[in-house]
Amino acid sequence: MSQVLALAGGPKAVQTDPGDIFDWPIVTQEDRDAVLDVLERRAMSGTETTAAFEREFAAWQGTQYCLGFSTGTASLQAAMYGCGVGVGDEIICPSLTYWASCLQVYTLGGTVVFAEVDPDSLCLAPGDIEARITPRTKAIVCVHYMGHPCDMDPIMEIARRRGVKVIEDVSHAQGALYRGRKVGTIGDVAAMSLMSGKSLAIGEAGILCTNNLEIYERALSLGHYERFGDDIQTPYLRESLGLPLGGYKYRMHQMSSAMGRVQLKHYDGRCAEIQRAMNHFWDLLEGVPGVRAHRPAKESGSTMGGWYAAHGLYRPEELGGLSVTRFCEAVRAEGCSTSPGANMPLHSHPLFNTTDIYGHGRPTRIAHSDRDLRQPPGSLPVTEAMPARCYGIPWFKHFRADIIAEYAEAFRKVALNAERLLADDPGNPPTLGGWHFFRHR
Ligand SMILES: *Cc1c(COP(=O)(O)O)cnc(C)c1O
Numbered sequence: 468m469s470q471v472l473a474l475a476g477g478p479k480a481v482q483t484d485p486g487d488i489f490d491w492p493i494v495t496q497e498d499r500d501a502v503l504d505v506l507e508r509r510a511m512s513g514t515e516t517t518a519a520f521e522r523e524f525a526a527w528q529g530t531q532y533c534l535g536f537s538t539g540t541a542s543l544q545a546a547m548y549g550c551g552v553g554v555g556d557e558i559i560c561p562s563l564t565y566w567a568s569c570l571q572v573y574t575l576g577g578t579v580v581f582a583e584v585d586p587d588s589l590c591l592a593p594g595d596i597e598a599r600i601t602p603r604t605k606a607i608v609c610v611h612y613m614g615h616p617c618d619m620d621p622i623m624e625i626a627r628r629r630g631v632k633v634i635e636d637v638s639h640a641q642g643a644l645y646r647g648r649k650v651g652t653i654g655d656v657a658a659m660s661l662m663s664g665k666s667l668a669i670g671e672a673g674i675l676c677t678n679n680l681e682i683y684e685r686a687l688s689l690g691h692y693e694r695f696g697d698d699i700q701t702p703y704l705r706e707s708l709g710l711p712l713g714g715y716k717y718r719m720h721q722m723s724s725a726m727g728r729v730q731l732k733h734y735d736g737r738c739a740e741i742q743r744a745m746n747h748f749w750d751l752l753e754g755v756p757g758v759r760a761h762r763p764a765k766e767s768g769s770t771m772g773g774w775y776a777a778h779g780l781y782r783p784e785e786l787g788g789l790s791v792t793r794f795c796e797a798v799r800a801e802g803c804s805t806s807p808g809a810n811m812p813l814h815s816h817p818l819f820n821t822t823d824i825y826g827h828g829r830p831t832r833i834a835h836s837d838r839d840l841r842q843p844p845g846s847l848p849v850t851e852a853m854p855a856r857c858y859g860i861p862w863f864k865h866f867r868a869d870i871i872a873e874y875a876e877a878f879r880k881v882a883l884n885a886e887r888l889l890a891d892d893p894g895n896p897p898t899l900g901g902w903h904f905f906r907h908r
Contacts, residue, residue, distance in 0.1 A: 470880065470883070470884065472797055472800070472801075472880065472881065472884050472887065472888075473797075473800040473801045473802070474796070474797050474800040474888070475887065479800070479801050479802040479877075480801040480802060480803070480873055480874075480876040480877040480880050481801055481802030481803050481873045481874060481876075481877055482802070482873060483869065483870055483873055485870055486870075487864075487865070488863055488864060488865050488867060488870055489861065489862060489863070489864065490864065491664065491668060491862070491864055492663065492668040492669070492730060493733070493737060493864070495729075497729045498726050498729045498730070501725040501726055501728060501729050502722045502725055502726055504725065505721045505722050505725045506722070510721050511720060511721050511722060512718070512720075512721070513721055514693065514694065514718060514721075516721040516724045516725050516728070517535045517718065517719045517721055517724040519724075519728060520535060520719075520724040520725075520727045520728050520731070521533040521534065521535050521674070521724075523728060523731055524674055524676070524727070524731060525676065527731055527734075528649065528651050528652065528657075528676050529649055529652050530651070530652055530657070530676040530677060530678050531677070531678045532676065532677050532678065532679075532680070532683040533674055533675065533676045534674065534675045534676075534683065534686055534687055534691070535672065535673075535674050535718065535719035535724055536658075536672065536673035536674060536675065536690075536717045536718075536719060537671065537672065537673070537716075537717050537718065537719055537720065538567075538660065538662070538671055538672065538673045539567060539638050539658065539659055539660025539661065539662060539665075539672075539673035540567040540571060540660070540673065541673055541690060541715065541717045542658035542659065542660075542673030542674055542675045542686075542717075543567055543568065543571060543608075543634070543636060543658040543659075543673070544571035544572075544574060544575070544689070544713075545658065545675055545685075545686035545687075545689045545690065545713075545717065546634045546656045546657075546658040546675055546677075546682075546686060547571065547572055547575060547577065547605075547606060547634065548575055548685055548686060548689050548713065549656055549675070549677070549679075549681075549682035549683070549685040549686040550605055550606040550632040550634060550655065550656065550682060551605050551632070551685075552572060552575050552577045552605045552606060553575060553576055553577065553605075554575075554576030554577070554835050555576065555577070555578075555603055555835040555836065555837075556575075556576075556577040556578075556603050556604075556605045557577065557578055557579065557580050557601060557603045557604045557605065557836075557840070558572050558577060558578075558579050558580070558604070558605060558606045558607070558608055558634075559579075559580050559581075559582050559591075559596055559599050559600070559604060559606075559607045559608065559631075560579050560580075560581060560582070560591075560607075560608040560610070561581065561582060561583075561584050561590065561591045561608075561610055561612070561850070562581040562584075562812040562813045562814045562842075562847055562850045563584050563589060563612065563809065563810055563812055563813075563850050563853055564610045564612060564636070564810055564813065565638070565810055565902075565903060566813060566818075566902065567638075567660070568608050568610050568636045568638075569608060569813070570813075570818065573824060573825075573831050573832075573834075574713075576834075576835055577605070577835075578831075578832055578833065578834075578835070578836060578840065579819070579832075580599050580601075580604070580840055580842075581813065581814050581819075581842055581847055581850070582595045582596050582599055583595040583847055583849040583850055584612070584849060584850055584853065585618070586780075586849060586852070586853065586856070587759075587761075587780065588612070588615050588616075588617070588618065588761075588763075589612045589613065589615060589761065589778075589809070589853065589857070590609070590610065590611065590612050590615055590616070590617040590618065591607070591609055591610065591617055591618075591622065592849070593618050593621035593622050593625065594621075596622065596625055597625050597629070600625075600629050600631060603836075604629075604631050605631065605632060606631060606632040606633065606634050606655075607622060607625075607626055607631055607632070607633050607634070608634045608635075608636055609622060609633060609634070609635050609636065609654060610636040610638075610639070611635065611636070611637055611639055611640035611643055611650050611772065612639060612640075613639050613640075613761065613774075613775060613776050613777060613778050613809070614639050614640045614643060614666065614771040614772050614773050614774045614775050614776075614777065615640070615643070615761060615762065615763065615771060616640065616643045616644065616645040616650050616763065616769050616770075616771075616772070617635075617645070617650075618645075619633075619645050619646075619648075619650075619653045619654070620646070623653065623654070626654075632654075632655040632656070632682075633653075633654030633655050633656075634654055634655070634656055634657070634658065635650060635651055635653065635654040635656070635657040635658075636657075636658065636659065637650055637651045637657050637658070637659035637772075638659045638660035638665055638775070639665070639666060639772075639773070639775040639776060640666065640771070640772035640773060640775070641659065641665075641666045641667040641734070641772055641773055642666070642667075642734065642735065642738050642772040642773060643769070643770055643771055643772025643773070644768065644769055644770045644772070645768075645769050646767070646768040646769055647768040650772060651676055652676075652678075655677065655679055655682060656675060656676070656677040656679065656682045656686070657675070657676045657677070658673065658674070658675040658676075659673060659674060660672075660673050661673055661674060661723070661727060664775075665773075665775055666738070666772060666773025666774070666775040667727075667730060667731070667734055667773065668730065669723050669724070669726045669727035669730050670720065670722060670723035670726055670727075671720065671723060672719050672720070672723040672724070672727065673719075674719075680700060680701070681701050684699050684700065684701045684704055685701070685704065687699075688704050688707070688711065688712045688713075689711060689712055689713035689715055689717065690711050690713050690715030690716055690717030690718075691711065691717060691718060692709065692710055692711040692716070693718065695708055695709065695710075695711065695712075696708055696709065737864070738772070738773055740864070740865060740866050741773065741774055741862075741863065741864055742770065742771065742774075743866045744863035744864070744865060744866040744867070744871060745762075745771065745774045745777060745862075745863060746762070747866065747868065747871055748860070748861070748863065748871050748874065748875050749762060751871070751872060751875035751876075751879070752875055752878055752879060755878070755879050755882045755883070756782070756785040756786060756882055756883075756885075757781065757782050757783065757785045757786040757789070757794070757882045757885060758779055758780070758781065758782070758878055758882055759779065759780035759781075759782060760779065760780070761777070761778050761779055761780050761857070774862055775862075776809075776859070776862070777859070777860050777861075777862050778809055778857045778858060778859055778860060779857065779858055779859075779860045779878070780856060780857055781794065781807075781855070781856045781857055781858055782856070783855070783856075786882065786885035786886075787885060787886055787889055788889070789885045789888055789889055789892055790807075790855070790892050790893070790894045790895045791807040791808070791855055791856070791857070791858055791895060791899070792807050792892075792893065792894065792895045792896065792899070793888050793891070793892040793893065793894075794807070794858065794881060794882075794885070794888070795807045795858050797881040797884075797888055798858075798877050798878055798881050801876075801877035801880060801881065802873075802877060803861060803874050803877040803878070804859075804861070805858050805859045805860065805861075806858065806859050806900075807854070807855070807857075807858050807895065807899045807900070808854035808855070808857065808858070808898075808899030808900025808901075809853065809854060809857050809900050810900055810901070810902070810903070811854065811898060811899075811900045811901060811902055812847065812850050812851055812853075812854070814842045814843070814844070814846065814847060814850075815844050815851075815898070816902070818831075818832075819832050819841070819842070820832065820841055820843060854895075854898070854899035854900045855895050855899060860874075860878075861874045
């Protein structure tokens with residue numbers, strides 16, 4: 468293989484047409500039949516297909532209750548409401564995540580306090596949570612970020628001791644294991660996106676899972692009026708049956724739940740192949756300076772789930788200080804699409820600092836707070852350093868060793884020739900990444 472970088476006129480590391488290796492979700496006649504069946508039954512707005520999907524999802528996830536939603540955003544808002552978040556209450560969440568891990572809390576009159584992430588897992592740092600708990604803290608939102616399980620044991624210990632609920636945001640990581648347990652079964656409630664493009668992709672949809680009846684019924688009461696009836700057991704909820712307490716309508720479109728039933732059946736098998744392909748990619752890069760796998764240690768009992776928006780960790784200090792911006796430019800020239808950064812830290816956006824959304828006459832972030840809990844840029848240094856320390860990697864859906872080797876070679880070749888790139892390194896711009904990184908095809 469040539470060592471001359473493509474940026475310097477050498478041959479590209481990636482030469483072969485990738486075919487369907489990146490296509491997701493995998494759609495077959497079985498999906499088409501299921502969706503058309505809903506259409507022909509004019510059953511788009513019913514609940515029977517969704518109820519069947521919920522039963523199957525509950526069995527797969529291993530929780531007693533599952534509730535389908537129109538979006539992951541809605542399911543997470545309902546999880547917050549389920550945990551009792553109300554006016555003036557606080558949730559703790561990482562700032563390095565998609566906005567729907569926390570932003571809906573404003574609609575409940577609550578607010579968010581951000582905690583740092585661990586620089587290797589990119590998930591909530593257990594050591595940075597406890598000092599941020601106040602009498603107003605109702606829940607900790609654990610995001611299994613980009614497929615990597617959060618370190619749940621210490622987080623659950625803190626939460627139990629301090630009487631705070633734990634919400635798992637599983638949008639990126641369906642099927643991941645944390646020390647042998649499936650993520651989504653460890654906290655008090657899990658909620659997640661099932662949007663096209665996510666690991667478990669069924670259209671526009673979300674789902675909430677819990678073993679706690681009160682959380683389930685509160686979550687249901689927010690936007691499922693058609694199911695908020697005589698079956699409800701929580702006494703105080705029974706006083707208001709029939710209309711949605713949140714004033715929302717959140718049921719899942721049945722073309723999504725029909726597709727979900729098909730996708731779920733194949734999910735474990737397809738994920739096993741993704742797991743094999745992605746681990747092979749990282750095994751090929753083991754020992755290469757500057758690049759590190761974002762995955763749990765082997766033999767830890769923890770695994771990635773689905774590898775949604777897979778990223779790699781960047782260590783510029785091993786490459787003479789080469790910026791991740793220049794690094795990615797060189798990898799792209801090798802024929803492998805990548806970009807620097809990940810989600811932009813949420814606390815850098817005006818919505819978390821100055822914006823008055825509802826006319827409270829003060830920033831919504833502190834509209835109901837008795838202290839100024841805002842976290843201006845500079846206040847979360849570990850999180851703020853992360854965008855310059857990660858980059859996107861290919862998300863392989865099939866184990867095809869020859870093709871995977873070409874993409875790994877793109878990263879290896881650039882890392883091993885990093886010193887040649889230093890002269891023209893423009894450095895990183897002030898911000899890297901975006902508010903979302905999923906590109907709709
Ligand atoms: C996509 C996503 C959501 C929101 O899900 P939607 O289905 O898009 O509403 C929530 N949290 C995370 C971490 C996500 O990536």
